[in-house]
Every structure is written in C-alpha cells, then in structure tokens.
Amino acid sequence: MSSLTRADAQLRAQTIAVTAYQVELDLTRGDQSDHPTFGSRSAVSFTATPGASTFLDLRAREVHSIDLNGTPIDPATVTDGRVTLTDLAPQNTVVVEATMAYSNDGQGLHRALDPADGLAYVYGHLFLDAAPTVFACFDQPDLKAPYSLTVTAPPEWTVLGNGAAVHTGDGRWELATTKPLATYFVTVCAGPYASVTDEHDGIPLGIHARASLAEHLREQAPEMLQVTRDAFDYYHQLFGIRYPFGSYHQVFVPEFNAGAMENPGCVTFRDAMIHRGAATDDERLGRANTICHEMAHMWFGDLVTMQWWDDLWLNESFAEYMAHRTLSAVTGSDDAWVDATVSRKAWGYAAERAPSTHPVAGSPAPDADTALQNFDGISYAKGAAVLRQLIAHLGDDAFVAGVTAYLSDHAYGNAALADFLGAMEAASGRSLTGWAEGWLTTAGLDTIAAEQADDSVRLTRTRPPGSAADRPHTLDVAGWSDGAQVLALPAVLTSDEATLPVAGSEPAALLIPNAGDLTWATVQLSAESLAALPAELAQVSEAQHRAVVWVALTDGLAHASVDPRLVVDTFAATWPGEDHPSILSRTGFLLTARVLGEYLADRHVPAARTAVAGAARARLDSAEPGSSQALGAARVLAATADPELLRRWADGEELPQGLAGDADFRWLVLRSLAVAGEVTVPELESAREADNSVQGNLGALTARAALPDEASKAWAWEQLVGDGRSNHERNALAGGFWLGRHADLLRQYVARFHRDVPALESRVGQDALARVATIAYPRTVVEEATVAATDERLAAGDLSPAVGRALIDQQSVLREVLASRKAFA
Template identity: 40%
Template sequence: MPGTNLTREEAQRRARLLTVDSYGIELDLSGAQEGGTYRSVTTVLFRSAEAGAETFIDLVAPAVHEVVLNGTSLDVAAAFRDSRIALTHLHEGPNELTVVADCAYTNTGEGLHRFVDPVDEQAYLYTQFEVPDARRVFASFEQPDLKATFQFTVKAPEGWTVVSNSPTPEPKDHVWVFEPTPRISSYITALIVGPYHSVHSSYEKDGQSVPLGIYCRPSLAEYLDSDAIFEVTRQGFDWFQEKFAYDYPFAKYDQLFVPEFNAGAMENAGAVTIRDQYVFRSKVTDAAYEMRAETILHELAHMWFGDLVTMEWWNDLWLNESFATYTSIACQAYAPGSKWPHSWTTFANSMKTWAYRQDQLPSTHPIMADIRDLDDVLVNFDGITYAKGASVLKQLVAYVGQDEFFSGVQAYFKAHAFGNTQLSDLLGALEETSGRDLKTWSTAWLETAGINVLRPEIELDASGHVTSLAVRQEAPPLPAGAKGEPVLRPHRIAIGCYDLDGNGKLVRTSRIELDVEGARTEVPFPADTPRPAVILLNDDDLSYAKVRLDEESLRVVTEHLGDFEESLPRALCWASAWDMTRDGELATRDYLELVLSGITKESDIGVVQSLHRQVKLALDLYAAPEWREAGLTRWTDATLAHLRAAEPGSDHQLAWARAFAATARTPQQLDLLQGLLDGTETIEGLAVDTELRWAFVQRLAAVGLHDEEEISAEYERDRTAAGERHAAAARSARPLAEAKAEAWASVVESDKLPNALQEAVISGFVQTDQRELLAPYTEKFFAAVGKVWEARSHEMAQQIAVGLYPSLQVSRSTLDATDAWLASASPNAALQRLISESRSGVERALKAQEADAAAAVA
C-alpha cells in the first residue's frame, strides 16, 4: 500500500520534535459480529519542541471524518493522504489532536483481525500491531521511541469479553473503560474482544500478587490444559524476576490463544497473544510441549526486554528478540523443576540450524542490522535476529560469566525502565559489571555478517599420542550480493574429548575451555595423552560457528553417533552432518545412511523429529534426481519399520507415524494409511486422532486416492477452523490440473481468503512429487508476484512471494528466470530480498544434487 512506509530519518526527525504524553482511544465494536468497519476516535496529547512546526501522524483507514488540532478543524481531504495526516502550525509545548475515522476489520492478521468460528458462528477479534499496524486501529505516531500512555474505551456486544493491556473493568452499558497503561510503545498495545472462554489464577510470591488469565475460543476449551500453562508461566516469573532483579512491570498477565495468528506469539504488554494451534486438539510429542513452553517464556521475557525497555529504532530489534530467545531457553535449561533441562539440545538442532541457513543467504546481515525503513524491518524477523543473536548472547555469557551478565542486565533495567535504548546502553552496563571491554567483541559479533568455520588440527606421535592440537578458524566469503567482508571473530569454546566406554557409550573424558582468536589457536592439550576417539570443537555449544570433525573423529561418529551418552554432543554432530549436506560436503545418500544408522539410538524426540524433517528436505531437494525415488523408497520403508517397532503409545511412535505418512508411496503403504483411517488396520498403541487423520487424508489426496468426496466427508467429522484449513490444504494437494488452477486462482487472482486459509492452500499446492504438474506455474509466478506485492498487505504478499516461488524446480532455468525478473521488475528492497533468498535455495540445491550424483560415481 503506497504511503505506509516510514524511513529512519523521518522517525528521527519526528522524535526530535515531539514528546507524546497520552492517547485516549474510543472504539465502537458493537457491530463486530457483522464485520465491515468500526468507528475509531483518537485523542492525542503531545508536546512540540518548536512553535509553527509541522509533522504527521499515521493512520490506515477507509475514511476519516474529522481532524481537530488544537481546537481547529482541518480540511480532511487536504490533510489525510497516503496513510498520513499532516499536522501543521504546531504549538510550542502542549498540543491536542482528535481524529475521527472509520477503520476496517481485517482477515490478514494485521491490525484488528476478525475471525468467525464455524463451530459457534461467533466473531472473535484480536489486534496485532508489530511492526506498524496500530495505525490500522487508531491514529498514532507509529515508531517505538515515541512512548505514551494509552487509555482504551471499547463498546462491544453484550456478553463479550474485552481484554487490553490494563486490567479489564466492569462494563457499563456494554462499554469498557480501561485505566491508562504505563508509558509504552504503540506496537505493544492490544485489544482482544469476543465471547472468549477464560481461566484465571494468580502468581503469588513474597507479598507480590499478579493476576493471571488464559483465554481461548469456547470451541477449544475442552483441550485447554491451563494448569500446565500456568505452571510454565510461574516458573518464568520466578526465574526472570530473580535474574532481572526487577519485579514484573505490569498490573496483570493474560495469555490469549487466538485464531489465524501469523506468528508464534506477540508480546503485548500484559496481554500476550499466542497462536491457538498451541491448544493441542490431539496427541502431540513432548517436543511440541517444549516448543510451547519456550514460546510462553519468550513472550514473558519480553515484558522486560522490549516492553519495559524498548529499542529506539528497529536496527536494535535484537535487543528484544535475541534476549527473549536466549533467556527463555536458559530458563528452561536452568530453572529449578524445569521439565526441559536439555533445552540447549533443542536449540542446537533447530534454532541454530535456522541461523546457519539464514547467515549463508545473500540477505545475510549483522545482528545489529541496518534498518533504513519499515520495509526493511518487516522482513528482518529472521534466523539472525532470533537464533544467531541468542547464540552470540550465549557466548557472551560464557565470555563474561553468567552472574556478571545478569548483573549488567539488572543495571540496564533500572537505568532505562519505560524508556528506549541503543546497543551502547546495554554494552555499557555489561562492561561495568564484567570488567571486560566489549567494543571489539561488539564490532566483530554484532556489527558484521557471516559465519566462521572451526576445524581441528591434530598431530600424533608414532604411539598415537597427541603432540599438538590447534583450532583453525576460517571466514568463508559472504554469499554473492551480501554486504560486508568476511571476518575472523573471537570465540569462547569448549573442546570435548570422548572415548568409548565398556558399554559402547561415547563418554566425555576431558574438557578444555579457551578463547579462539585469529586464524589458528593452539590448544593447551595435556602432554603424552592418547588420542581421544572423538575430538569435538564447540562442545556445550558455547559459540556460533560451523564445526567440522577431523577424519578419525568423523569415522567414529559415523559409526557411533547414537552412542553419545549425552544429548547435546549428539545434537551438535547431527547439526554438523546436516550442515555438511546442505553445503554439498556430504552426499544426501550418505546423510540418509548416517541418519538410518544412528536414529534408532536417538532418545531426544525433538532431535528425532528434526532429523525426520531434514531427511525429507534432503531427499526432496538435495538428492540427485535419478536416485531420488530410490532414496525416498528406502526412507519410507525405514519409517514404516520404525513405526511398527516403536513402543506403543510413545512419542516416537507418533513421530514415526507422521514421517511415514509424509512419504508413503507404494500401493501397500497407501492401503495401510487408508486402513488406519477406516479402522480396518491398527497399530498397537497408535491413536489415529483428529490431527493424525488429517495427515493421512492429505497424503492420500496428494497421490490422487482421495478426492472431493473423501475430503468433504473428513471435514464433516471435523467442522472446525482447523478442519477447514486441513480440508483446503488437501483439496489443493490433489494431483489434478484443475485442482492446481483452482488453488492458484483462489490465492493469486483473488484476495478473499483469510490469512490462515491462504497459507493452507499454498502448503497443499506445493507437493514435492508433483514437479511436472507445477512446472507451468514458474512463469505464472513471475508474471504475478510484483502485482501481488503492490496490491496486498505485507503478511499476505509475503506468504505468496515465499510460498509459491518455484523452489521445487531445481534447475538452471529457474535461476535464469529469477535473474531476468530481478533485472526487469525493479522490486523494492523487501521483495527483492525474499526472491533472492529463494533463488539462493535453488542454487544450493543444485550444488548438493551435483555432490550426490558425484558420490554415486565414486
């Protein structure tokens, strides 16, 4: 939408001019059940540093009826254009602005999202304002450093619930008048409105009492495990308040599971919204509960990192996201009584692989990114901002010490509560408490892009004793198109030495922790020590780097990867093998054999499920095309064997059932899926519940064995919002030209689908064994993507630009078509970044396929 961008320079000028005191926001949502638009009245009190100055306030609205500045009505037609209201002739000192507008409900997950539950046919609303979407609901100075207090007055239908940042008052004549918030940024204000179900409790400790609430739609209430959610929440309150030495800063803490949410969750102050897929309707593995707990703790950490203290501008987004990620996982790992003390294993094998992938794309950027405008930040919620940033913080903690780190954090919160900060504010506090000069560290880690590779150099004497051990550090060239130069960085790492014990387990026999700097670092290895079976660099995963094994360690790991006694070194070796596969250093067929040889002994269910995803991705994209079917057949046979061998009713059984369903291909395998659906086949302990049924139905639809009749019948069994999404995905997955054309038209040629259904249709449309059927859509994609980007909201356009890019068409012609489009279309920076990232994936897949083909010849 033209006019919705905001540059850093514009924001800086506005911040120098204005101090915003308060917003009074009145919303008439009494017609929410019918939809359309709603009346929004905003009154802003602000101060200007200059008399006669001019600025603007942001608003995205179908209609503006009245603008009154300091008692004078402005000409709306002249003042309101391009989603901005021009404000001129400001008073020096206090100013008052009132804006009366009609704002629109959305179905895109931006602004005030409206959803109608097919179960009760009731409307449910929630806001999503990050990055710049408060302006879709009320007029606002939409930038994080213009904090103010916010008072909401809301009219809603009788019997509905209204939740905001402040505690919910008793309504009078269907009107809720909330108390003003503390000074916060506009993007963390919130409203959640509708006939929501709720459960209430409190956090009590040492005289402190914080009201707690959990909300969901009534159709999900039977599945809401509120006791487990409250338990994790209280664990977070205990640990964060101790580590931060700052009491929870808001009046209450509500967690609201809302429908059709684009992200995992959002840290609205005191009113966190979370995707309601985290209310589990069917059996899930413990990895899903661990992921939900991390999300809960991540958002709670944001109450301090981001909400209490907020970055001044979006280039310091990492101050929010990296810290929330690091502290949430640290809480899981270290909090007394945590159910997930091995959370760093999950981090190493999931989030860090995300970071490594992101850091090798042409869009790689420093953790402290150069954010020129809102378009930049909208595509910057990525693996660098979250996972690489958290990895670097983990290293910083190892570098300065955990106690010193949190002492610095405590000083930071006390100094900047309810204010805005830059990188230097936090580093200054950490330098003060740690005694370390962090400027060099910051330059190397936060202000440069790219990833380092660490390799061991080992020399032995004739008897097999280690005479020399060194760490060789490399800084590979940045990807083509990336900005900056490769950098060698300081690393704080541990080196683990592992040997096989009498039970065949790989156990750590010694550990050396040291700083690695420059191209080569000598390791103080004890003299006359026999060579360990495995020498593992970056043991305990303290640093952020790609790690390679020496030849002998790789041989032992290949034979005994599943025999590590602890889960974290296993995860590090799995991650290294996966990285080598992506880099074309390990053939896909060899990666498959490595996984098949070691996964039987892998006890960590999160690692098992990561391996399932990675093997499937490797076979689909990185396998030599002429061998792919053989590889998929071998993998699918293995998944069925593991499914039948797994302990009945176990997490591993469920994970293998899903892996089998994803690739079932022979008539006998597909007959088994059908038999499990209709009850003619059973596997002891396997509950074929609602979500697993849909996994089977979608696979049967994708191979042409289920059509509209069967899909509709399954939807009749599950007439819910989730069932509607699953059915949409199944329909678009069918291997029929007309099914693909219908799906394409519903997403690309029409804008009627809500965000969640559009995402479902796209996911079904892209089937890895339908390459030939999908090939004509490459040309259609490039013909349409620019127009879609211009016409749709950011979230909807990004789904299409990423989801429908022809990633499966791994060929030189796809790269050429992408290059031709990039050269001729002149896309804006955000769209160019997304398309370039997808192009990089095809380029990587080509290289990996060549490596796999070469392995066959060898």
C-alpha cells in the same frame, strides 16, 4: 502507503513528545458486510516545539473528522496515510474519528470466523507498523505513551487488552491506563473467548482461546500456568525488577502470523499451540519456550524498547536466550538447549548462509519495511548464541549485573546498542569495543574444524571469505568411540588455529567440535568422522552432542559437502534408537521435507524413502505405545509409508495407540495420499465436513493443493492468489501446492509465481506477504530455469522489500540444492 523512514522518525521525535492516548473502539458495527469495519476515535496529547509542524499516522477506511487544538482539519487532506499538523502549540491534542477496516491478513485488527460454531473473534496485531489501521497515532517505537482504551463490543463477548478490562455494562469495557507503551505493543482481543484464570505473586493471570477449544484449553491450562508461574519467579529473582504491567493474559488467537507477540499484559499466541490432538514432548517444550520468550519481552522490549528497528536484537536476542535459560533453570534439564540447537540454531545458520545475512546489531534499517525483513534467525538465534559468548567472555555475574542496570536505567523508555554496551562495560570493568565489532556489528560466521593426531587435537577457525572479523570462540571438543566418550576438551580459540594436548588418549572415531554448542559457527566434521557416523552416532549418549552433529549435517547438505545419501544412511542407522523428542522431530522433518523432498535426485528417492520409512517403523515398534517417541515415528511414517498403510490409517484402521480420532494426524495422512494422487476431491471434502474447524479447513486446503492433476493445481493457484482468502489459508494452499516430485506438472507455475505472488502486495500486508512468498516459492522445481526466472523478476526492481527478500533467500536455498545434486550426481 509509504513506509516510515528513520530520518522522518528522528525528526518527529525531536519535534514532539507524546504524553497520552485515549482510544475508543466500537466493534459492534459493520461486521455483517463483505468488508467489515469498526469505529475508531483517538485523542492524542503531545508536547511540541512551538510553531513546528509534524505528521500523524492514519490509514482509515473513512475519516469523519480531525481536530487539532479545537481547529478542524479537512479529512480530504490525509495523504499517503499521513495527517499534516502545523503551527503546533507547546501542549496539543489531536482528535480523530474514523471508520477502520478489519483485516484478514493477521495485521492490524484481524477478524476471523470459527467454522466450528460460526463465532467471530478479533485480535490486534499492531506490529510492525499496523497501528494506524486501528487508531490515529505517532507510529514509531521511541514515542512511547500511556494508553487508556474503551471498547464497545457485542454483549456476549469478552474484551482483553494491555490494561485490566472492566465490563461497565451494555458491552462497554474500560481498560486500565497503561504504563508508557510503544504503538506496536497495543492490542485488543475481543470475542466469546473461553478463559481459565489464576493468580500468582499478586499478578492476575488468564489464558484464553476460542470457545470451540474450551475443553482442550482447560486440559492444558494447568501446564501453561505452571510454566508462567515458574518463569515469573525466575525473572523476578534474576533481575530484581518486578513485572511492571499489572495483569498478565495469554490469548491464543486464530490466523496469527507469528508464533506469538509480546503485547504488555496481553500476549497473543498462534492458537495451534492449543493442541487438539496428540502432542510430542518437543511441541509442549516449544510452547513452554514461547511462553518464557514472550514473558522475557516484558523486560526486554516492553519495559525498555529499542530506539529504532536496527536494534531489534535488544528485544529478540535477549528473549530468545532468556527463554532457553529459564526453562533449563526451572526444569533442571538441558532439553531446552538441545531443542535450541536442532531447531533455532539450524534456522539461524540458514539465515546466515542467505544473501540477506546481516549483523546482529546495527543492521541498516532505513525504513520500517526494510526493518521488518530482519526479524529472522540472525536477530533471534544468532543473537542468543552471541549472548552466550558474551557471558563466557565476561562471566555470568557481570552479565546479570549489567543487564539489571540497563533495565533499571532505561525503564519505560528507549535504548540503543551503545546503552547496552555501556552497562556491560561498567559491570565488568572491561572494554567491549573489539568484541562487539566481531560479534555484533559484523555479519558472517566462522567455520570450526578439528583433527586428532597421536597426542593432540588441532582446532581451526576459518573466517568467511573477505572477512576481517576476529571472533574469539569459547567452546569444547568431544570425541567418541564405540559409545564411550574418549575426549572432553574445553577451549578458547582466539586465533585461526590452536593445538590442544590429549596425551594418553586413544583416537576418537567421531570428533565433534563445539559439541556443547556454546558458540556460533559452522561445524565441519572431518572425512573420518563423517564416514563413522552410521556406526558411531547412535552410540553417543549425550543428546547435545548428537544435536550438534545433526546441525552439522544440515549445514553440510547446504554447502554441498555432505552427500544426502550419507544423511539417509545415518538416519536409518540412528533413528530407531533415538529417544530425544526434539532430535526425533527435527531430523524427521529434515529427512522427509528436505532430503526426500529436495536434495536427492529423483532416481535415489525410492530407496531412500524405503530406508526412512523402515527406520520410522522400527522406532514406532520399539517405542512405548502412545509416547512422544511413538508419535514422532508415526508422523514420519505418515510422510513415507506406502499408500496401502496410509489408506487404512485414513480410514481409522490399525492406527498407533493414541491416534484414534486424532483429526490433525489424519490430515497428515490425507496430505501424503494427496501427494501420491491416492485420494479424491470428494473424499477430502468429506473429511473437511467431518472436521469442521479452523484446522480442518487448513488441512483440507493443503491436501487439495497437493493433488497432482491439472484441475486441482489450477483451482489451488486461483485460491492462493485470488481474493477472499485469509493469511493462514494462503499459507496452507502454498504449503501443499509444490509438494511431491511433479516438476512436469508444476513447471508452468514457476512463471505464474513470479507474476502473481508479488501482485498480492495491494491486498496483503508485508508481514503476511513475506510468509506466503517464502512458502509459495517453487523450490521443488529444482532447475536452473527456476533460478533464472527469479533473477529476471528481481532485475525488474519493482518488488516490495518483503517479496524481494523472500525471493532472494529462497533462490539461495534452491541454489544449494542444485549444487548438492551436481556434486553428488
């Protein structure tokens, strides 16, 4: 199907205005076949330029009838997902009746079976251009309209959607007419969901999940509802604009591609966020952050929607920033900002290093498929950091006033970059033309470094090669020696160099530019600071400063300026005393997945693995039993310990407190045993039967794909690229396939990846395909031949935007690893 172009969207928006949708969905038929279907009837009312023509979007399994203003249109004329509508009247109604196909790739109306009880669940994920697979529509973000939905479902099901749902009997549900919505925000969630309901400030609240998760849902709902209540209060107080979409449901759905989706009144989440085993504090913080992020979208994206996808930052950057701000405000803790540093900003810096980097705002988006690729660390993490710089530039009062005016002026409509900047300039009385050019409409990031002399600190800003962007940075510099902070210097860097006086201060052993993580820049630690890390970092009491150092090390690995062995030494020296859950979690992943998994040469891995396992054992032994720190340490041990210990843990013996019977932890252990070839297929199948659940199925697929033998790899590859697997199952297989140092075994699959994964395009939507192509890329075959194979495949010029972007970016990461190995051989 052709992707909607911006030019076509602009022309259509000049021709018509949509006034109402009436959609009827019948979910009671066609669900017993190998290719289940549902019934769809849509009546779309719109005004138009008299006599003009336009097109309606429709991607159906079978079209039964199309009627425009009482005149039938031959269903056979539907071409490439479009229905041509001609000779339009000033007032029009087009009615379409069709049979639609459920999806199994997380897009459109997705249907999943829970193996725990055999029950089926349905949810709508119409982002980014999947709405026409559910109902006929004018599918673009600036043609917003009210929706009235009616859903017929099996009688034992619950139905939820954007409007409050009322069961009128015989499985029929009527949903209240919504405020004007963009097509990609419409959703229906239906199935035998378990529910916990509440009310706050006049807003009905609901939290829902699969029936097999009912007990865990009831246990965890009070915490999630408290976050929801606090966030509502904060947003209402901050903007003075009440939540505008009636009831507020949060539905945890199976096999969801993203973390969550901000459907007004009915937010959908990945149901792995309902923890069925032990969860660390940073996992609970991450869930709270996601709740606050999606709620922020009710204003940023839902109330005011971008005109076109090149301004998606008006949705995502604001939701990203507001989530961290809200959690910090309601908890009185900086943990949300520390987590943002080590998780979100590290992700964003990786996106900025990639060949596909792009500006925060105004990135070219000639069509919807291209725009989809820009939902990345630039639009989220960098955009949020840029907003922090804007606040530093204008002041928080001006920022809040400008945002409030922007939301009020464009409520229930659409806006673009110029609208936001105009509101900010009016609120602050300052021009933002130069500031926006440097921070919003130009890609790239500066490098910030600091060196200390006897009586000053020299702070430098290095721009990317060839860049003329002049970005002012509001930041700080911290200095530490033997556990004491000896420097705390605020700075505004408006040129390439600044000298900060520090008369009377002793030299710092560890000098950290941007220690408070206020700006967006690569932090380059001096050679002296790098050398001091193993001795000094553990004594730094400020978690935010430690987080900035770890991100600087991550960037240094990617730039081949930091020896991965230094990262191992720093981890071994600091991790036994680290207490911040987010730092523990992210650095544990950095060491186990990236340093041990990719960066280190094979000969350095055994000693490094021993060092990492030793640090994890020390942290486990010193942690309070059952604490978040203990769980984080146990997970790193599960990835690095010797097979004898892992075998005992897999058998339920000698487990750390709180992990007995934890099926998710057992799958981590079994995966490590699989990578080492220390478990058999029958043993994995027995474990799957003992954990007959969605998570158990995925854990078994990952572990079996990780087995280092020819037969297991052949089976896993066929499952990955063949028919019948869902989006999450493909991701689970891809996540296990390349694990371990098995290049000789896996080398033959490099060519097969470049042939077979792009071919999935005919069966898998672009959103899901982008994820599987990223996860399945053969990064652990760290050879120039892998790079060359990707070059050859890219040169063919026939890849979809999703696969092309994934290959380009993953090849770039592989090049970083190759450069590091060469630099520190």
